[in-house]
Amino acid sequence: MDEIDVKSVLNEKTTVLNVPPFANKDELFDRLSTVLFDAGCITSKEKYLESLNFRENEGPTCMGGGIAIPHGKCVEVIKPAVCVCKTTDKFKYESFQESDDVDLIFMLAIPGSDNTNMHIKMLAALARMLVHEDVVKKLRNANTFADVLDAFSNND
Amino acid sequence: MFVVGVTSCAFGVAHTYMAAEAIQKACKSKGYEVKVETQGALGIENELTMDEIKRADLIVFANDVGLTKASRFDGFKDKIREFGPHAVIKNPDCIFEK
Numbered sequence: 001m002d003e004i005d006v007k008s009v010l011n012e013k014t015t016v017l018n019v020p021p022f023a024n025k026d027e028l029f030d031r032l033s034t035v036l037f038d039a040g041c042i043t044s045k046e047k048y049l050e051s052l053n054f055r056e057n058e059g060p061t062c063m064g065g066g067i068a069i070p071h072g073k074c075v076e077v078i079k080p081a082v083c084v085c086k087t088t089d090k091f092k093y094e095s096f097q098e099s100d101d102v103d104l105i106f107m108l109a110i111p112g113s114d115n116t117n118m119h120i121k122m123l124a125a126l127a128r129m130l131v132h133e134d135v136v137k138k139l140r141n142a143n144t145f146a147d148v149l150d151a152f153s154n155n156d
Numbered sequence: 157m158f159v160v161g162v163t164s165c166a167f168g169v170a171h172t173y174m175a176a177e178a179i180q181k182a183c184k185s186k187g188y189e190v191k192v193e194t195q196g197a198l199g200i201e202n203e204l205t206m207d208e209i210k211r212a213d214l215i216v217f218a219n220d221v222g223l224t225k226a227s228r229f230d231g232f233k234d235k236i237r238e239f240g241p242h243a244v245i246k247n248p249d250c251i252f253e254k
Contacts, residue, residue, distance in 0.1 A: 055167060058166045058167070059165075059166060059171075059220065059242060060242055061170075063170075063174065063242075063245050063246065064245060064246035064247070069170045069174075071167060071169060071170055073167065073169075108169065108170065110169060117197070117198055120169060120196075120197045120198055121198060123169055123170070124169060124170075124172070124173040124194075124196065124197070124198065125173070127169065127170045127171075127173045127174045127177075128173045128174060128176070128177040129177075130174060131174055131177040131178045131181055131245070131248075132177075132181070
């Protein structure tokens with residue numbers, strides 16, 4: 001997993017740093033879906049939201065440590081992406097009978113028809129990195145897109 | 157100590173790989189040898205061999221969908237511990253708790 005791969009799913013347009021905490025998960029989903037739509041990653045916000053909520057009904061996407069990884073997979077995703085969001089304070093994220101106070105959100109947009117697996121590989125690699133405290137710490141201190149890239153460039 | 161693991165999850169994108177990484181991290185921090193097979197959207201990766209399964213002191217399943225090639229583990233029930241991938245990600249050290 002080298003830096004160039006990380007960069008291909010990260011995008012300055014889908015990086016939302018230091019925003020005020022959201023009132024709830026729905027507000028978060030709505031906002032980040034708009035970001036993905038505006039960045040040209042999805043063609044329908046409504047369908048993407050549907051796929052996010054479908055996933056939410058399968059199991060929790062709050063991963064502990066203030067991190068949430070909601071993910072939507074549908075044919076309306078035309079460009080695989082990760083929307084990286086950091087809020088200035090934690091807010092309550094309720095997900096499948098669990099609840100966690102989160103401030104780092106990585107919303108995955110996965111194309112419904114995936115023939116190459118290339119982007120799944122990248123998303124999987126990103127998910128692996130989030131297990132490491134040093135990566136998370138860098139992300140939590142990130143103020144610019146370059147900081148986010150730097151955090152994800154660091155792997156062992 | 158040699159720990160092997162198998163992880164999987166419904167979508168096969170996030171939890172499978174996070175749980176695998178969490179198991180590796182927990183084992184490495186204790187100085188244990190570790191190998192984790194992932195059964196995710198990419199199919200089986202880092203597949204465990206019969207030798208490794210036999211040699212393992214602890215077999216960790218972190219799955220919430222059925223495992224592929226589960227018959228490899230027949231006969232080793234006494235050293236298998238089962239968890240959900242979510243539990244392992246939130247508290248990796250749970251795999252060592254008695």
